[in-house]
Amino acid sequence: MAKICTDAGHGGQDSSAVWQDALEKDLNLLYTKALNTELKKRGHTVFTTRTSDVQVPPLGTRCRLVNEHYRQQAPQFDLIVSIHCNAAAIKENGVYKAVSSRRGLYVIYSQESEASRTAAQTISKQCAAADIHLNHHGRLSTVQLGRALAGIHKTIPPAVLIELGFMTNPEELALLKSDTYREEMVKTLADGIEKYLFA
Numbered sequence: 001m002a003k004i005c006t007d008a009g010h011g012g013q014d015s016s017a018v019w020q021d022a023l024e025k026d027l028n029l030l031y032t033k034a035l036n037t038e039l040k041k042r043g044h045t046v047f048t049t050r051t052s053d054v055q056v057p058p059l060g061t062r063c064r065l066v067n068e069h070y071r072q073q074a075p076q077f078d079l080i081v082s083i084h085c086n087a088a089a090i091k092e093n094g095v096y097k098a099v100s101s102r103r104g105l106y107v108i109y110s111q112e113s114e115a116s117r118t119a120a121q122t123i124s125k126q127c128a129a130a131d132i133h134l135n136h137h138g139r140l141s142t143v144q145l146g147r148a149l150a151g152i153h154k155t156i157p158p159a160v161l162i163e164l165g166f167m168t169n170p171e172e173l174a175l176l177k178s179d180t181y182r183e184e185m186v187k188t189l190a191d192g193i194e195k196y197l198f199a
């Protein structure tokens with residue numbers, strides 16, 4: 001059985017993306033809690049960064065804390081999974097306008113970590129096989145990120161950041177809010193995580 005660290009992105013005063021009546025921090029927490037339940041049900045030990053709507057340090061700081069724990073062997077995570085939701089907007093005449101056409105699930109990893117790349121590719125393949133986003137138009141992908149975004153490149157254990165879908169896409173927002181979809185999503189993510197850890 002594995003030790004997995006999950007992270008519900010943002011929280012407290014940091015809502016991140018807000019679209020219509022949906023806050024990214026709330027969706028992230030909802031999905032992370034469901035994923036925690038699913039992973040525990042499968043016998044894994046789960047550590048998580050927040051279980052309510054509280055402000056936690058930014059992702060870069062969270063990663064540094066993980067590394068301190070890792071060095072002290074308390075605990076040594078097998079994988080870190082940070083859960084987020086996406087939003088797309090363009091600036092027109094000084095005003096941000098949502099771009100509803102962008103869609104799809106992204107599993108983001110650091111190109112500096114071979115293990116993170118394998119984890120991201122395994123999880124995204126599992127999502128594709130489960131037809132998670134029926135109309136992702138090839139956007140279901142792993143994205144190679146350098147130092148600019150996410151901070152996940154600095155962790156000692158492998159880490160992935162999952163953008164579940166676009167809040168600014170009406171179809172995906174409806175899916176993200178659906179209990180059935182959430183159940184299907186967390187099972188698929190757990191399948192992908194297990195495939196990576198035990199393949």
Ligand SMILES: [Zn+2]
Binds near residue numbers: 010017024084085
């Ligand atoms: Zn986010």
